[in-house]
Amino acid sequence: MISIGALWLPILLSAVFVFVASSIIHMFLGYHWGDLRAPAQQDAILDAMRGLNVQPGDYAMPKPDSMKQFRTPEFKAKMQRGPMLLMTVSKGDMTMGKSLGQWFVYLLVVGTFCAYIAGRELNAGAHYLSVFRLVGFSAFMAYSMALPQAAIWYRRNWRMTLVTMFDGLVFGMLTGGTFGWLWPH
Numbered sequence: 412m413i414s415i416g417a418l419w420l421p422i423l424l425s426a427v428f429v430f431v432a433s434s435i436i437h438m439f440l441g442y443h444w445g446d447l448r449a450p451a452q453q454d455a456i457l458d459a460m461r462g463l464n465v466q467p468g469d470y471a472m473p474k475p476d477s478m479k480q481f482r483t484p485e486f487k488a489k490m491q492r493g494p495m496l497l498m499t500v501s502k503g504d505m506t507m508g509k510s511l512g513q514w515f516v517y518l519l520v521v522g523t524f525c526a527y528i529a530g531r532e533l534n535a536g537a538h539y540l541s542v543f544r545l546v547g548f549s550a551f552m553a554y555s556m557a558l559p560q561a562a563i564w565y566r567r568n569w570r571m572t573l574v575t576m577f578d579g580l581v582f583g584m585l586t587g588g589t590f591g592w593l594w595p596h
Contacts, residue, residue: 413535417595418526425525425550425589426518429582433514436578446571465500472496497565521553525586539591547587555579 415422437443450456473489475481525546533542555576561567 413530413533413595415523415526415530418530418590418593421590421593422519422522422526424593425522425586426515428585428589429518430511430515432581432585433578436581442574443571446568446574460500467501469499470496521550522586524553525549525590529590533594535595537594539594542594543584543587543591545587546590547583549583550586551579551583553579554582 473486473495475483475486480486528549529542529546532545555578558567558572558576558579562569562572
């Protein structure tokens with residue numbers, strides 16, 4: 412058994428490597444650019460929403476007040492009439508500093524959880540491939556396996572979900588490789 416404290420360097424470096432890789436993916440490779448679409452009349456929609464003073468939050472429309480209302484013919488007619496809307500409303504500018512800081516903290520948390528799992532299952536001197544497989548798969552699960560839930564329940568774009576899961580595979584491999592490289596002997 413290896414303590415999390417003994418794995419601080421792979422936790423930190425894997426977070427740095429994943430941070431850099433995610434920056435390259437989003438800033439230079441461009442395959443995420445088409446993840447979200449905007450309707451042709453986005454300015455009119457935004458103007459209308461400003462006039463309604465919709466507060467920041469997550470919304471679903473139409474949304475019944477209860478399961479009883481969900482089963483009514485009136486609500487079913489609303490659903491049939493469409494459209495159905497799932498949206499997140501936020502205000503303010505889209506500054507990257509706060510989001511990047513939160514992302515890096517999240518990477519450290521994933522690395523720490525992976526260190527905990529591997530530290531309980533592997534001994535000092537474990538073979539690189541054993542460390543890579545266990546940590547890489549644990550990190551992949553952390554980065555990717557919750558994403559299909561949003562596609563299933565909230566109708567997020569499946570292409571975006573699968574591409575983001577691919578990113579999670581890359582991040583998992585970087586994390587596993589870093590831990591395998593720096594595993595205590």
